[in-house]
Amino acid sequence: MTAQTAPDIAMIRAAQARIGGRLRRTPLLWSPGLDAIAGRRVLVKAESLQLTGSFKARGGWSAISALTPEARAAGVLAFSSGNHAQGVAYAAREHGIPAVILMPRDAPEAKVENTRALGAEVVLFDRATDDRDALGAALAQERGLTLVRPFDDPQVIAGQGTAGLEIAEQAAEAGVREADVLVCCGGGGLTSGVALALEAEAPGMRVHPVEPEGFDDAARSLASGRIERNARLTGSICDAIITPEPGQVTFPILKRLCHPGLVVSDTEAMAAMAAAFRHLRLVLEPGGAVALAAALFRPEAVTGEAVICLASGGNVDARRFAEAITRG
Amino acid sequence: MTAQTAPDIAMIRAAQARIGGRLRRTPLLWSPGLDAIAGRRVLVKAESLQLTGSFKARGGWSAISALTPEARAAGVLAFSSGNHAQGVAYAAREHGIPAVILMPRDAPEAKVENTRALGAEVVLFDRATDDRDALGAALAQERGLTLVRPFDDPQVIAGQGTAGLEIAEQAAEAGVREADVLVCCGGGGLTSGVALALEAEAPGMRVHPVEPEGFDDAARSLASGRIERNARLTGSICDAIITPEPGQVTFPILKRLCHPGLVVSDTEAMAAMAAAFRHLRLVLEPGGAVALAAALFRPEAVTGEAVICLASGGNVDARRFAEAITRG
Structure with missing residues (x-):
């Protein structure tokens, strides 16, 4: 097992160098239709297009x-x-x-x-x-x-942080240097890695975890200042991002860089899947759509002219996806 | 209207320079799951992710x-x-x-x-x-x-050809220098533009139009050597690529560079949509999936270790898409 040293930007850069060109540099996408819904520019980092269909x-x-x-x-x-x-x-x-x-x-x-x-x-x-x-x-x-732990491991967090290095570069190319960056959050590996990357590479960015209602351990932990557990671990459609609580390695990073957390409903996650289908032609899973849901349907929780959403994955059952896109 | 000079590689490069970074360089995607179905490497140029959801x-x-x-x-x-x-x-x-x-x-x-x-x-x-x-x-x-004509215009063909310049570069990065390149074909603007680009930039590539059964004017025209019309213009789910006949500007290029054409059924197009959903997390419209359908379900029509498919668009009604992904 990897030693539990705290992950940092040097580890993220080293992870990026080890990955080289063997994984995908996923695109940062946008569409006039999403901008119109959100009332500001919406940039979506499409990790659903990563090999295996998620940032993992x-x-x-x-x-x-x-x-x-x-x-x-x-x-x-x-x-x-x-x-x-x-x-x-x-x-x-x-x-x-x-x-x-x-x-x-x-x-x-x-x-x-x-x-x-x-x-x-x-x-x-x-x-x-x-x-x-x-x-x-x-x-x-x-x-x-x-x-290989799913999130509470410095090298895993460093790997997820490589998505943050790409966001910094791609947002700058799109002319965006200040924005809220919303990240679909389970145990916090992706959120903390992206936050560390952006702290170093794009200090105008403010990272926030986004979770489904009833499974908002990160948001409640950020509010109370200590690790809070979810009351239950089943019953959300956002199965990919349901974890008992933030990690021992991830939470200190979330606490330092990612206050406050945002929360959306399952209905909003499904509506965001429909919007991503229509406006970006992307397949997102429910847990991979909560960040976009917050950008589209919680505009008051975001500041500034642009918002960046990390769409974390697209591994979704066909029936669930069909339900999301046809219910509107 | 633009003068009817024949389009060439210089016009395609000039179009690319005028576009600059204002449109997307769409990704060339692959997945182990698609390779397993096709029995060879399958590379998908995802024009469904282009701004407005198609190469147009x-x-x-x-x-x-x-x-x-x-x-x-x-x-x-x-x-x-x-x-x-x-x-x-x-x-x-x-x-x-x-x-x-x-x-x-x-x-x-x-x-x-x-x-x-x-x-x-x-x-x-x-x-x-x-x-x-x-x-x-x-x-x-x-x-x-x-x-602005939909396909039978040299500058329009030159613009569509910029997708071919990207394919040449991206395929080389992926280690592929020889392959059949299958292109969803309506009037032939995209197919002819891509063929001109690859003739100059990647001479190991062989471009072929792919059409839906019953609307295979390009395939029949390539077989007979002269422009053939479709008997009807409605009744296919592949509405985006139904045209009466190849164009006066496009057909001479198709004839010189793109023999023979391939044909797939609507059922195969729907199955390719389902495969792209599951394995690439892409939303393709029926007409945008016929090239992938040929790669997956007509392996005998393709030669070599790799095949490249141009997925031309992703503007599809939610009910149609839901039907395609849940029917299997």
Whole structure:
């Protein structure tokens, strides 16, 4: 496991250098139609177009490429039924190393298939009867695997921060040097990484996490000044960004750089998916659309002439997507 | 109107210089999942992510920026109920000049709205009782407007060809120097422009038009060696690429560089939309998906280790898109 040093801009730049051209520099998109809804310029960083369909490939690549050659050769382990699983599996495959992904037995078959299609070994566990952590620890010890955490790891945060370096450059090219930057937030890996990158590269930017109603642990933690937990972990359509609480590594960064957090409803997330479909021809998953939802439907929470939204992912079930775009 | 000189690579490069950074350099995307379906590498040039949601903004920009200052100041005229309308309207707005778009009175309200939202004046005509061409000619004369044709104009073809210059560069970056390049084809403006660009910049590429079954005027014209008409002009879901016949300017280029044409069914176009949704998180319209459909479902018509598909647009009704992605 990576040592728990605090991530910083040097680590983000180093992660960017290790990634090189092997992942995508995703586009920063806009459209007159979105600007009209929001009443200001809206710039969308489309991480849904990243390889594997979310920003998670950045963190996975950063963590794997930072391992010692011996640790890397032995392989990596991740717990995830979603975007992190695919990000780690892809990065492992591209490094030519084994990846073992622990997934709950009741995970959607499509997610299991997608992860296997990327070459990972999927180990299923039973949520009710198996101890996931013990199972993972046993596998890790037996095979010498290194755990890649979904967010609370400095090298993972550094990898996610590379999206922030790109935002700084692309926003400057678009003539935007001051803006609120809204980031879809689960455990805070992406939000904290982007905040560190922009603190160094674009100090006129103010980063804020955006979460779904009822799962606003980051917003409440920022308000109280200490880590607050969500009361429940199921019941949102924004499954990709539901976590129990901000991380031990991510929260100090959020607290220093990202006050306050914003919150949107599931209905607003679905409406943002419809707007991204129509105006940007992008496929966003519900959790990947909350930042755009805040930009479009909470204009009073944003200041300035432009707002930047990080659209974190596009791995969404066809029926859910069809519902979002046809309900209006 | 632009003089009917044959378009060439110099005109394409000049169009690229006039466009500068004002339109998008759209990404060339791929995914392991598409490669697995096709049995070879599949690279998708995502013009659905172009401003206005299709490549048509390129041709509109090229034509408008090539006008004399006097002609430009007077404004432009276009006949279209679809992507060409939006492309011309956007380019006119960005040049600060008037655009008049003639649309049939029974055009979908959303398309009329989208075109008006881009600042164009929409003039509606009745398909049964009005003479569209006479109406356009009268408006053009009265106001000094220049007609921007949808495809049979050298400057429009040169503008569409800028997508080919980008493909040459991006494919080389991806390590691909020899491939079939499949292009969604209506009147042939995009196909011929891309073919001219690749002839000069990437001579290992072989360009082919792709059309929907029953509307394969380009494929039949290439087979017979002379311009063939479609028997009908309605009844395909691929409305964006239905034209009566190849153009007088485009066909000689198609004939020299793009033999043979490929044809796919509407069902295959819908399946390609679903594949682009799932594997690339892209929104494609039916007519914008026929090239990808050929790459995925007609592998015997393609040679080599990689195939490049131009996904020409993403302006699709929500219900149609929902149907495509949920029918599988």
